[in-house]
Amino acid sequence: MGAIGVIAVNAFRESLRDKILYNLVLFAGLLIGLSVLLADLSITEHHKVIADMGLAAINLIGVIIAMFVGISLVNKEIERRTIYTIMARPISRSFFIMGKYFGLALTLLVNMSVMLAVFLLTLWLYHIPIEQSLFQAVQLMFVEILVVTAIALFFSTFTSSTLSAIFTLGLYVIGHLTADLRAMVANSEGMIGKVVVDLLYYLCPNLEMLNIKGQAAVGVAAAPEYMLLASLYGLLYAGVLLTGACLVFQRRDF
Amino acid sequence: MDDIVTEDLSKSYPSGWPGRPPFVALDGLSLTVRRGEIFGFLGPNGAGKTTTLKILLGLVRATSGRALLLGQPAGDVATRRRIGFLPESPYFYDYLTAEEFLGFYGQLAGLSRAVTTERANNLIQLVGLGEARTRQLRKFSKGMLQRIGLAQALIHDPELVILDEPMTGLDPVGRKQVRDLILSLRDQGKTVFFSTHILHDVEMICDRIGIVMKGRLVANGRIDELVRQNHIRSVEIVCQHVKTEGNALIHSLATRVLQQGQQCLIVLPSPDAVDALVAEIRRQGGRLLSVTPHKASLEDLFFHEAAQAVSHVSAHMTGGRAS
């Protein structure tokens, strides 16, 4: 096993021994359960409420884990000085970053799978048809979470945990708004506003592209081409950020 | 063959405030550590020891100067396979058990699983943690962490072992064990470079030492040579029935006079004054009980250098202000 693999497996092992992650996944289960209660209150769109809330719960918990574990992934190693003995080993700094990233990605994959299983079980118990679109939505959610993890990791290589959290959250929110903003200013007269929004649109990740929860909840599947394109876009964006994180990390003093 | 060579190594840390000059932690440090020796890197807190070690391991970049380890530039990734490192008051992944911990570092060093397991078992015994092998590190005491840290530094059988304050925080028994371990490493032909602020540690085991003060290497070489070059021995004389009070001659010769009843202790700054003092004791008809030359110690040298470093820096500062 290469050095990246050793680091990744150990990062995964660390998360397995971290109780917070279990609690968060449990919390997602509770939210999904709550959706059933709420669905009972609404008379008309029983199915849609459960599907909507279930997907939202998986997404929320996934993003929270990605953001907070992503930020502490490297920061914690530096603050706790555990990084000294690791970086004194025959492993390059880039491999360390990539190992940590893949370790968290593996953790997230397992967490998302558990949450998805709870969600599907709930649907099955209530005799709600399980559409292909639900899997598609979760797939793109996972891509979004890989992007968010890369954003968090990138900021945490050069700023404090608090600033990283603010930046990551900011970029996440903007990432969901740029497409709408662009549509809004498209018809307006102001040039400057247009340029600024265009700049935001191209610089920030277009996370709305990875959000098909709305249509998935009502069983409308996305085209395979769209799925491929959106996934590639997200992975490319994450890759660029990860490269940036490695470059910044190369120059750091510990 | 030199395992560590630094040439004119300097490091400034940014002050963090615009306009305020950076803090100079290392100032032109040059030293060599030879293959197979135990080299003690001695200095008070804040002298720049940890900074030097971090540069050697590539954790920190030198502002200027050069460092070579095993013939390769410091920070070279592949060379680290042949180097073991224990940082100062080590912090480790506390969710791992002692066994898992050593396994992780063995794998990072590229050892096979079988070799890692075997070496881990031996090292756990060697550092006396046999009982705690399946315990998580979060339940370890400071001394136990230091021991598992040493095992971690040795898991891949490195040629060069670099230890930052390996005895700090240990009880007397632990300190002795670490000293014995370092000696046994040398017997296996390994090079050991360790830092400490405790004189006693280097006096006992080092072949050569370097003394660092305020980022500068102020002395380096064999302990006996350093001590001989730098210090005049003092002499203690004990005598009886000698009147010292108001005796101008005795007081001009001695650095200290202590009268206790009939007995008197007189400390002379150098052996040169012994003859004159003995003559005075005879003249008074007193009895000479003992003459004890005092070996100048490493401690004397250390404080001598510390005093010089302070005066050097203050001279530097007033000079800077005047210009």
Ligand SMILES: Nc1ncnc2c1ncn2[C@@H]1O[C@H](COP(=O)(O)OP(=O)(O)O)[C@@H](O)[C@H]1O
């Ligand atoms: N990251 C840093 N930023 C600013 N100053 C530092 C940093 N690390 C060390 N120093 C300063 O450099 C000096 C030398 O520190 P260090 O090498 O840790 O000394 P030692 O290990 O000999 O006690 C100290 O005055 C310390 O405050």
Ligand SMILES: [Mg+2]
């Ligand atoms: Mg130190």
